[in-house]
Amino acid sequence: MKHEPMTRGHSERLAPMVAEVLDDAKVNVANLDGIAVTTGPGSFTGSRLGVSFARGLALAKEIPAVGVSVFEAMAHVFDGNQVVVSLTGKNGALMLQCFERNSPTTEPLELPASIAWQTLPMAGFYDGIGTEFDLLLSHAPEGVKNRGTAKECQPITSEIIAQIGLKRLGQRSPLPTPLYLRAADAKPQAPVMLNG
Amino acid sequence: MTPLTVLGIESSCDETAASVVRGLADAPPGKILSNIVYDQTDLHAAYGGVVPEIAARAHAEKLDVAVAEALRAAGLSLVGVDAIAVTAGPGLIGGLISGVSCAKGLALGANKPLVGINHLEGHALTARLTDGVAYPFLLLLVSGGHCQLLSVEAAGVYRRLGTTLDDAPGEAFDKTAKLMGLGFPGGPAVERKAEGGDPARFDFPRALLGRKGCDFSFSGLKTALRVKLDGLRAQGPVSERDQADLCAGFQAACVEALSRVSGKAMALFCESHPQIEAPVLAVAGGVAANKAVRSGLEAAARNHGFSLVAPPLALCTDNAAMIAWSGLERFARGHTDDLSLTPRPRWPLDETSKPVVGYGKRGAKA
Numbered sequence: 001m002k003h004e005p006m007t008r009g010h011s012e013r014l015a016p017m018v019a020e021v022l023d024d025a026k027v028n029v030a031n032l033d034g035i036a037v038t039t040g041p042g043s044f045t046g047s048r049l050g051v052s053f054a055r056g057l058a059l060a061k062e063i064p065a066v067g068v069s070v071f072e073a074m075a076h077v078f079d080g081n082q083v084v085v086s087l088t089g090k091n092g093a094l095m096l097q098c099f100e101r102n103s104p105t106t107e108p109l110e111l112p113a114s115i116a117w118q119t120l121p122m123a124g125f126y127d128g129i130g131t132e133f134d135l136l137l138s139h140a141p142e143g144v145k146n147r148g149t150a151k152e153c154q155p156i157t158s159e160i161i162a163q164i165g166l167k168r169l170g171q172r173s174p175l176p177t178p179l180y181l182r183a184a185d186a187k188p189q190a191p192v193m194l195n196g
Numbered sequence: 197m198t199p200l201t202v203l204g205i206e207s208s209c210d211e212t213a214a215s216v217v218r219g220l221a222d223a224p225p226g227k228i229l230s231n232i233v234y235d236q237t238d239l240h241a242a243y244g245g246v247v248p249e250i251a252a253r254a255h256a257e258k259l260d261v262a263v264a265e266a267l268r269a270a271g272l273s274l275v276g277v278d279a280i281a282v283t284a285g286p287g288l289i290g291g292l293i294s295g296v297s298c299a300k301g302l303a304l305g306a307n308k309p310l311v312g313i314n315h316l317e318g319h320a321l322t323a324r325l326t327d328g329v330a331y332p333f334l335l336l337l338v339s340g341g342h343c344q345l346l347s348v349e350a351a352g353v354y355r356r357l358g359t360t361l362d363d364a365p366g367e368a369f370d371k372t373a374k375l376m377g378l379g380f381p382g383g384p385a386v387e388r389k390a391e392g393g394d395p396a397r398f399d400f401p402r403a404l405l406g407r408k409g410c411d412f413s414f415s416g417l418k419t420a421l422r423v424k425l426d427g428l429r430a431q432g433p434v435s436e437r438d439q440a441d442l443c444a445g446f447q448a449a450c451v452e453a454l455s456r457v458s459g460k461a462m463a464l465f466c467e468s469h470p471q472i473e474a475p476v477l478a479v480a481g482g483v484a485a486n487k488a489v490r491s492g493l494e495a496a497a498r499n500h501g502f503s504l505v506a507p508p509l510a511l512c513t514d515n516a517a518m519i520a521w522s523g524l525e526r527f528a529r530g531h532t533d534d535l536s537l538t539p540r541p542r543w544p545l546d547e548t549s550k551p552v553v554g555y556g557k558r559g560a561k562a
Contacts, residue, residue: 011293015300015535029304044249045290048256049297055260056301060274177257184249188242192377194434 001159010046014053032063036165038156039067040179041087041095041108047178054176066165067176071108073156074129075099076164082124084148086116086132094132095181100124110181114139129153197222200278200528201229203302204520205263207295208287208315209341210236210246212258213516214266216277217325221351221528224521225328230269231510231517232262237381244374252290259298266516274306279532281523284312285540287341292539300535309532311523316545318518320348323478323505325521332472334465334502336458336493339481339513340366340381343454345410345461346545347468348478351525356546357461358410365450366483368414372421372446376439386443387486393437393444398424400449402456410461412453421446451492454483458493462500477502484512 002021004013022029037054040047051067058065071085079102086096089110097108098120105121113132117140120126126148128136133150140148199218206213212234219226236254240246267273274280282299285292296312303310319337323329334357335346343360363371366383373382378389400420403413424442428434462477469475477497483489484506497504511517 011296012536012538014297015304019304019535029307044252045293048252048290049293052256052259052294052297053301056263056298057305058301059260059264060302060305175257175260178253180253184247184253186243186247186250189244189374192375194376194429194439 001157003157011049014049018053018057029061032057032061034058034064034066034165034169036066036068036161036168037176038073038161039069039176041070041110041181044178044180047180051176051178064169064173065176066168066173068161068164069097069108069179070156071097071099072104073160073164074153075104076102077156077160078127078129078151078153080127080151082126084120084126084128084133084136086128086130086136088131090182094136096130096132096136098126108179108181117141117144127151200524201272201276202311202520202524202527203263203266203274203277203280204313204516204518204523205259205280205282205295205299206315206318206514206516206519207255207259207291208283208285209291209514210240210251211514212236212255212262213514213519214259214262215516215520216266216270216272217517217520217524219325219521219524221525223328224324226325226521226524228325228517229272230266231515232266232269233510233515234258234262241380244380245370246288248288248290251288252294255291255294259294262516263298263302274302274308277306277308279309279311279523279527280306281311281313281519281527283315283318283519284533284537285314285543287315287541289539289541292541296537296539300537304535309527310535310537311526311531312533312537313519313522313526314543314545315514315519316342316344316543317352317354317522319480320346320354320478320545321522321525322480322507322511322518323476324525325518326507326511327505329476329478329505332469333476333478334461336454336461336477336479336484337481338365338454338479338483338489340364340370340383340483342481343412343414344545345458347465351529354545356544356549357464358412358457360412360414361404362413362415363418364483365412365414365454366481368418368446368450369483369486371418372443375422375425376442381482383482383486386447387488389440390443390447390488391440393440393442395441395444395448397441398445400445402449402453405453405456410457410464412457414450414453417446417449417453447486447488451488454489455492455496459496459500462497462502466500475502476505478505480507480512482513485509
């Protein structure tokens, strides 16, 4: 496993790093059975380049590419009964998804903190992982605030992504696509009326 | 000599494309075994122009699909390919990153050499791919993002004779269409509207024609159109006739600027290459699809004793066959890139020429 924190430069480093990791593990690329990749949410460009690389490699090798979201990875390592994963969104919003054991019970969403609690399936007692559970809980109605506790979750590494990929190899997964949770920031053009 | 077979990948703007080309670098033309283009026009139409984030998203989900289809259409697997060529710039960085990443995955997975290609070189060498044009030749590259006159001296050796100082004509066409609500892409829409219009009714500027050199400018033309349109709107509804005349006048100004500056470049090219008996002006880029532009350039070429080589429409606009061919020529010369290949949003073909505008951290815009 290799890990290099960087805010830019993924594009240059990712492919050489994969080659180095294969070398270190003494695995020939010809012997790979699959490739797993994080799909996000996170940097749009980072998600895209990882997904594009994985899909290229998978096509060349005719092996499956497995996409794993940050939510899925965190729920997987925490492995609790009723889990809500909350991450920091844009402009004070939250990104969140709920899981029961390892299975998602809601779709991943980005939404304002004030209304996020309402989207949770109310049954059960929540273990909250991720960066924003306290914020989420602060917007919960009185009386249900006692229904969740913030818990620690170990950081997500490429090793964890690979483990999840290994588990899913037998399943027929769809091709990985980046998980944005947000539409592109663009406004359609207003209609132009020239004839009156 | 054994022919080379190269896979090309292109994603620098709003077309996701993959193609397989076979041939000999020293004996063009090449043979296009497949040429897949997924065009994103529908995704961008509502915005009146290409939205970079929307384009990047579409590329990331379509690149490998395009590659698989190009291989299938060529009846090949990657085993039968000698190298993988990919556009590494210039262009919209989101698409470039996805394309280069996908190509790296393919190269690593199939253990094939990777060749990063300058998108402009792809356009420049299209005339070799399609018509087997020999070096040296003169090139007019005219698209939505570029407007340059280049002397293509030899393989990989470019001398820039002139460039736009501001906008590319394709951009001006798109903006004209946007201002008039004609739809996107603007080139064909403005061309249709201009049919039957009177090009002489409105007076549009032809910038820089009196100056020495072969530079272009189209931003003043855009402004002129907006001012005239606003003037008409202030007086009431803008009739179909007004719209047709505006488009015809605008298009005529573009055609005249392109043909007259190309004429100056042809004279310069002949001075520096007196030994060439049958000089060629090759034209590439989406604006070369415009019929008025083509006939204007044909006339200019005839006047200067040049023959005009304009590739078929599908190879004027962005495609991956031209990237595969450029990759084939580069690979034949022993050029490959390693897995750290870095996409470049800005990447002038002639790196010795002084940048005329927009020189920043990322390099010269033109």
